[in-house]
Structure formats: structure tokens, C-alpha cells
Amino acid sequence: MYRNLNQLADGNMIQRIYDDGHVRYDGHTDRHDHYRCIRCDRIFDLEINLGELPSAILEDSRFKVTGYSVEVTGVCNECHLTEEE
Numbered sequence: 350m351y352r353n354l355n356q357l358a359d360g361n362m363i364q365r366i367y368d369d370g371h372v373r374y375d376g377h378t379d380r381h382d383h384y385r386c387i388r389c390d391r392i393f394d395l396e397i398n399l400g401e402l403p404s405a406i407l408e409d410s411r412f413k414v415t416g417y418s419v420e421v422t423g424v425c426n427e428c429h430l431t432e433e434e
């Protein structure tokens with residue numbers, strides 16, 4: 350199964366998400382960011398555009414930026430509702 354997933358990722362048909370040494374796969378291949386629930390560890394697409402990277406990051410001569418990703422962590426609604434019960 351993982352060989353097939355890696356072949357799809359190599360062909361840019363899915364994307365890899367690296368998470369604490371584990372690899373997850375996402376069928377949404379456009380550039381986008383994620384929410385991750387710290388309780389259930391599920392990952393959700395972040396449906397808002399956070400805009401461009403700040404120019405200070407892009408202009409930092411110590412690193413040539415070739416891409417970026419953002420992960421927002423918190424508690425998903427389902428886990429939050431379970432906590433309240």
C-alpha cells in the first residue's frame with residue numbers, strides 16, 4: 350500500500366504531510382495549510398488563505414525559501430464538545 354501511495358506522491362497526484370516522524374497523505378494537492386487536533390490527532394484542511402510569507406523571511410540570506418507549510422494546532426469541535434460532556 351505505501352509503495353502505491355509513494356508513487357502517487359512522486360507523481361504529484363497526492364501530497365505527503367510529515368507529522369512527528371510519520372508520513373500522512375493528502376489528496377488535496379493545491380498549496381494549502383492544515384489544522385491538527387492535539388486530542389484526536391486528525392488533520393483538517395485550513396480553508397483560508399494566510400497570504401504570502403513576510404518579506405523578512407524571504408529576504409533572510411541564511412536560507413533560500415523554496416516552499417512552506419503552516420499547521421495550526423488546537424482542539425477540533427468534536428473533541429471540544431466531548432470535553433464539555
